[in-house]
Amino acid sequence: MPEISLTVNGEQITKSVEGRTLLVEFIRETLKLTGTHIGCDTSQCGACTVHLNGKAVKSCTMLAVQADGAEITTIEGLAPDGRLNPMQQAFKDHHGLQCGFCTPGMIMRAMALVAENPEPTETEVRHGLEGNICRCTGYQNIVAAVLDGAKALRS
Amino acid sequence: MEDFTYSRPASLSDAVAVHGNADDAMYMAGGQTLIPVLKQGLAMPTDVIDLGAVWQLDGIAVSGGTVTIGAMTRHAVVAASNDVGRAIPALATLAGGIGDAQVRNRGTIGGSLANNDPSADYPAAVLGLNATVVTDRRELAAGGYFDGMFATSLEPGEIITAVKFPVPEKAGYAKFPNPASRYALVGVFVAKTASGVRVAATGAGQDGVFRVTVLEDALNDDFRAAPLRDVTIPEDNLMTDMHADAAYRAHLIGVMTARAVARANGRD
Numbered sequence: 001m002p003e004i005s006l007t008v009n010g011e012q013i014t015k016s017v018e019g020r021t022l023l024v025e026f027i028r029e030t031l032k033l034t035g036t037h038i039g040c041d042t043s044q045c046g047a048c049t050v051h052l053n054g055k056a057v058k059s060c061t062m063l064a065v066q067a068d069g070a071e072i073t074t075i076e077g078l079a080p081d082g083r084l085n086p087m088q089q090a091f092k093d094h095h096g097l098q099c100g101f102c103t104p105g106m107i108m109r110a111m112a113l114v115a116e117n118p119e120p121t122e123t124e125v126r127h128g129l130e131g132n133i134c135r136c137t138g139y140q141n142i143v144a145a146v147l148d149g150a151k152a153l154r155s
Numbered sequence: 156m157e158d159f160t161y162s163r164p165a166s167l168s169d170a171v172a173v174h175g176n177a178d179d180a181m182y183m184a185g186g187q188t189l190i191p192v193l194k195q196g197l198a199m200p201t202d203v204i205d206l207g208a209v210w211q212l213d214g215i216a217v218s219g220g221t222v223t224i225g226a227m228t229r230h231a232v233v234a235a236s237n238d239v240g241r242a243i244p245a246l247a248t249l250a251g252g253i254g255d256a257q258v259r260n261r262g263t264i265g266g267s268l269a270n271n272d273p274s275a276d277y278p279a280a281v282l283g284l285n286a287t288v289v290t291d292r293r294e295l296a297a298g299g300y301f302d303g304m305f306a307t308s309l310e311p312g313e314i315i316t317a318v319k320f321p322v323p324e325k326a327g328y329a330k331f332p333n334p335a336s337r338y339a340l341v342g343v344f345v346a347k348t349a350s351g352v353r354v355a356a357t358g359a360g361q362d363g364v365f366r367v368t369v370l371e372d373a374l375n376d377d378f379r380a381a382p383l384r385d386v387t388i389p390e391d392n393l394m395t396d397m398h399a400d401a402a403y404r405a406h407l408i409g410v411m412t413a414r415a416v417a418r419a420n421g422r423d
């Protein structure tokens with residue numbers, strides 16, 4: 001089995017994995033970081049979104065071995081001391097979630113979007129979230145949360 | 156998913172050698188098609204050869220009227236490239252409209268062309284711009300590269316290394332995305348070049364991407380969107396599926412072509 005070394009939420013990790021192990025399986029089952037969700041097998045829902053060297057990717061559509069040498073951030077990495085990050089707080093304030101299943105992926109995607117474009121317009125937020133599906137909210141409050149979270153992160 | 160032997164060769168010759176020595180190997184670029192395929196058990200290779208470390212497949216270069224894009228270049232990189240944006244803005248726009256942000260961070264031009272999904276975007280640009288697909292062993296003109304749905308003239312083990320796009324006088328791309336998958340229900344790439352207008356449609360044809368000659372004839376006479384309203388698009392050989400029938404796709408080809416022409420003419 002190939003051995004991989006990577007950084008997850010700032011922590012250096014070395015483990016053996018099978019070639020076929022998906023990054024999301026490694027995160028959830030090996031590292032027990034279950035904030036990253038699996039919502040589909042067609043690479044469409046975005047619930048599994050994490051950051052790979054700062055960029056949003058679907059961790060269900062990547063092998064764990066491909067993350068060798070990379071820096072991964074999961075939703076747990078946003079609140080290391082248990083205090084909500086401003087984007088998480090904005091989702092709470094704006095009721096940007098109902099069941100919460102899509103929320104970790106939404107927030108990880110939103111954080112990457114805001115890192116690339118700190119002052120996005122509503123249209124840019126809607127386009128930016130095209131890879132994340134929510135079956136509950138109708139998106140309205142998610143968009144409001146991302147706009148407000150972006151503002152909070154700027155200040 | 157069945158297990159396989161994973162390798163990550165650092166050079167083109169190593170990648171080809173690993174392929175040659177394996178029972179049933181597959182190359183992997185960004186995995187944005189291959190991984191879903193493996194998950195569903197639609198392919199069960201003995202070996203997966205990751206092309207991510209092959210240095211020869213990287214980079215974008217513009218010189219002498221040609222834009223050359225390495226096979227492993229991610230869609231997001233093409234979309235954000237100032238070089239591509241200046242030379243062929245329609246190509247950067249096309250790349251920025253593929254799938255979603257996460258897919259664009261991993262998916263590659265080489266993987267998209269090797270897969271030749273009948274609803275993928277890049278095939279329209281390659282055929283519309285009359286680009287050349289460069290492999291580890293030869294160069295293939297766009298017309299001879301595509302070989303029907305999910306089929307190309309690549310031989311077993313052959314690796315796409317780059318795509319060379321001639322810079323047109325002007326060009327535009329417009330797609331009507333399927334709202335669920337974001338693939339093209341119909342996408343049309345229009346290019347005006349010194350040797351005439353080329354119109355390539357994706358998402359519509361039963362045999363994958365194709366040139367729409369009635370529209371090329373009309374645009375060679377008059378490169379404007381308005382007169383295209385009078386052109387009838389033949390329905391023969393257009394796809395009918397759960398998303399749209401052939402008549403609707405024929406209609407969309409006209410509408411998307413008019414939008415692409417308006418964009419090429421700087422009137423969005």
Ligand SMILES: Cc1cc2nc3c(=O)[nH]c(=O)nc-3n(C[C@H](O)[C@H](O)[C@H](O)COP(=O)(O)OP(=O)(O)OC[C@H]3O[C@@H](n4cnc5c(N)ncnc54)[C@H](O)[C@@H]3O)c2cc1C
Nearest residue numbers: 184185186187188189254262263265266275276315337338
């Ligand atoms: C949710 C979602 C939405 C999408 N929407 C769109 C869309 O709107 N438009 C669109 O065009 N595409 C879309 N795609 C596809 C995406 O653009 C990928 O780029 C495409 O699937 C190819 O993926 P890849 O580059 O990661 O290649 P892989 O998945 O790694 O490989 C695909 C195939 O190509 C072969 N291959 C890869 N590289 C080479 C090479 N250099 N030489 C020879 N063979 C090679 C592999 O062996 C494999 O058979 C979407 C995908 C997803 C998951």
Ligand code: FES
Nearest residue numbers: 039045046048060
């Ligand atoms: S689990 Fe649905 S995109 Fe990854």
Ligand code: FES
Nearest residue numbers: 098100134135136
């Ligand atoms: S809150 Fe339930 S899926 Fe989005």
